[in-house]
Structure formats: C-alpha cells, structure tokens
C-alpha cells in the first residue's frame with residue numbers, strides 16, 4: 001500500500017481527495033492545522049492517520065517522513081479567501097508561500113538520501129490567470145494574477161518548476177476552476193466559515209431567515225450582465241488528483257506539469273440562482289449589489305489537456321446535479337449545527 005501525505009486533508013477538496021485515495025487503495029496520511037479544516041470531517045473519513053500540525057513546522061514534517069514511508073504528497077493546505085488575501089497578504093504569503101516552501105524544501109532534503117524524489121501534486125488555482133484576454137483559458141494562457149492569493153499560488157508553481165529543473169522534483173499543479181458540490185453520498189461537503197462562495201450562499205438564501213444573496217454586479221458584458229464561471233464537481237476534482245498521482249508514481253521520468261481542471265462550460269450568477277430554485281423548489285432571495293473588486297466577467301477554461309493526458313473524465317457534468325449534492329449536504333450541515 002502506498003502512503004500519500006495529504007496536507008490540508010480536513011478541508012473541502014482535500015477531504016474529498018482523501019476519500020478517493022481510500023477507495024483506490026492508497027493510505028492517506030493527513031496533516032492539517034485545522035485553521036479552516038474541520039475535525040468532524042476527519043472523523044467522517046473513518047480510520048485515517050491524522051496529524052494535527054502545520055506544514056511550516058520543519059521538525060514535524062521530518063518526523064512524518066521518518067515515521068511513514070511517504071510515496072507522494074498532495075499539497076492542498078492553503079488559505080483561499082481572495083478578499084482576505086488582499087487585506088492581509090502577510091497571512092497569505094506566510095502560509096501559502098513560506099510554509100509551502102518549507103514543506104517542499106523538506107521533501108527535497110529528505111529525498112536526497114532516498115532512491116527517488118518524493119513527487120508532489122499541488123493545488124493551484126485559476127486565480128493565477130487573473131483577467132484573461134482570451135476565453136477559453138488554456139494552460140498556456142499568460143498567468144497574470146490580480147490578487148495576493150493568485151500570486152501565492154503562482155509563486156509555488158514557479159518554485160516547483162525551478163526545483164524540478166534543479167533537483168529532479170516531479171510535480172503536477174492543478175489549476176482548479178470553481179470547485180462545487182459535495183460528496184454524492186452526502187457524507188462530506190463544503191463548510192467554510194465565513195462562507196463566501198456563490199452556490200452555498202444561494203442555497204442559504206432560499207431560507208427566509210437568511211440575509212438575501214447579493215449579486216456582485218449585473219452590468220458585466222455577459223448574456224444577463226452577471227459573471228460567468230466554470231463549476232466543477234468536487235468529486236471530479238478529487239478523481240483528477242488520483243490520476244495525477246498515478247502518473248507521478250508510475251513515471252521514471254521527471255514530470256513538471258500543469259493542468260486546468262474545468263468543465264469548459266460557463267454559468268452566470270443568474271444561471272446558478274435559477275438552478276438552485278429548480279433543484280430546491282424554493283425562491284432564492286437576492287438583490288443586485290455592487291461589483292466585487294477583482295472579479296473577472298468570465299472564467300471558462302479548456303481542460304482538454306487533463307482529459308487527453310490524464311484520461312480525466314468528469315462524472316457530474318450537469319450543474320443541477322452539482323447543486324443538488326450541495327443542497328443535500330447543506331441540509332445535513334444545518335441539522336448538525338442546530
């Protein structure tokens with residue numbers, strides 16, 4: 001059985017990937033500082049090895065490497081609030097850059113005494129593209145982030161590239177578009193505090209008790225004036241990590257690769273509201289608000305590189321299904337909290 005160190009495995013995409021790893025017969029070892037991840041998620045994952053700690057803690061990383069024979073790393077642990085990253089960039093550079101580099105340095109130092117470099121799958125982001133000049137976005141679209149979060153992700157992509165060239169470290173960076181939905185069996189799902197993402201907020205806004213959803217601008221140059229995004233089911237994202245991992249583990253050649261993970265289909269904020277209303281049979285209470293700073297009008301990507309090279313195939317291609325899973329999870333989450 002191969003041991004996979006999963007940083008941030010108590011988080012949203014991380015926890016779904018841990019489940020996919022278990023299903024595929026890998027042994028995931030989670031390290032999470034539980035700043036944004038949840039302990040209850042770890043419990044739901046069953047009998048998994050969990051280390052509460054920080055990837056910035058070199059001593060702890062060394063202990064993990066000497067205790068477990070780690071075959072590969074999937075690195076999710078990061079802060080991911082775009083707005084916060086601009087207000088408090090120190091927090092983001094410290095965690096997403098400084099601590100990530102610490103982890104990667106430890107991988108390289110440890111691997112030097114082994115017969116092979118431990119490969120890494122890295123959670124990057126479409127935020128590295130900034131406001132693209134052309135749609136759909138491909139992996140060769142210029143990366144010009146417009147916020148601190150996007151910068152931190154791009155920096156780590158570059159670190160991985162430089163370390164790959166110099167030390168032979170293999171890496172695959174996945175540039176996610178909008179992760180959405182929840183596990184199809186309802187076990188785990190999205191639980192951010194504060195929640196800032198459209199789909200959970202639109203679902204919350206079906207409740208009369210909730211504040212209305214604010215649509216961040218309806219004067220964009222799109223079909224209905226609201227922003228368009230490319231939503232991907234979180235289980236499909238998780239499966240892409242398995243494929244990337246297998247590629248790294250099975251190759252004797254050094255790999256430094258980047259893949260967009262997207263569906264190639266754009267939905268406007270209004271499309272999402274309509275789908276939430278259809279799935280829930282409830283009205284979404286919304287108002288038109290101001291634009292949010294740094295929101296590109298349209299982010300839609302071409303993910304054919306992942307489809308062709310990794311044989312990635314999304315299972316949940318219908319936006320209503322994605323929203324249905326998010327809704328079922330949301331109801332469960334509410335009952336847990338009340």
Ligand code: UDP
Pocket residue numbers: 178196197198199201213214215216217227228229269292295
């Ligand atoms: N959005 C919105 N109101 C909200 C949250 C999001 O209108 O309360 C819009 C946002 O402007 C964007 C889309 O919904 O166009 C998706 O936003 P989200 O924060 O979910 O993901 P992002 O695309 O920013 O990563």
